[in-house]
Amino acid sequence: MAGSIVTEDLDRLVHERIRLGIVSALAAEDGMSFADLKHLLKTTDGNLSVHARKLEEAGYIKVSKGFEDRKPRTEYRLTARGRRALESYLEQMEAILSEARDALERS
């Protein structure tokens, strides 16, 4: 496996940093608000909503809009599909590391 192919195989949807952050955060804490995610990932409103929309379109996360104290509250949840995507991404990362370790041992 060449270096370039290693990274080309990755799920582009999850690979991007903010999107990976959203999926990881939701895997740990199911149901986070827009404001909490923004604070956690230290990003801007625009950036977060663009990336969240991409994940929503892919069916990785589910968005629900409601009200809290008469203020709109957007809540995000990870779907089963999103969880699987994160799991296979993690496996790919671990595979890269273990292949590298094998190569080290062979050399």
Add this chain to the structure above:
Amino acid sequence: MTAPTHEDRENAKETLAYIRRTMESASTFTAVSGWGLVAVGAVGLLAAWLAWSGNRDADLRVWIPAAVVSVVLGIAFNVAKARRTEVPIWSGAIRRLAWVMTPTLAVGALLTFAVAAEGAWALLPGTWLAIYGAGVIAGAEFSVRAIRWMGVMFLALGAVALFRPEFGLELLAAGFGGVHVVIGLDIVFRHGG
């Protein structure tokens, strides 16, 4: 088949660390226990009442035991919430919070004895409120925003108490009693317990 490049390996390592960090902060984000703050607030109100009936605002015989009980209650409630939400108790955010709060409380204790030894009792309420506020603001970096506001309120009350010591007891009651209860209830309703 060639092995992943050195760069691939470094990227993978860094990515895994990022995922772990993000998951840790997400799960401990709301780990602070709202009911714990309400309980600490109740202790604050009780202590203020005891000090008032004893006619000494900064009565150390009241406030030192109250502080000890509050720290114990705070730890107990947070551990219980971490267990309930299946968050590792000694996770990243909690560890950082402990690193912030321990020196803060230690400085508070040191100043208390130094100020009391000088007989400047009137300065104690403001000292306690302001130091606690500063610690909470620093610790709030790793938690929900309500906690940061709580710190700001304590700092403001402390500033007032330092320059208007005649309201020391009222401000202590408002801070260690009122603010804890209000922010605690806010966390209970917004972040579940």
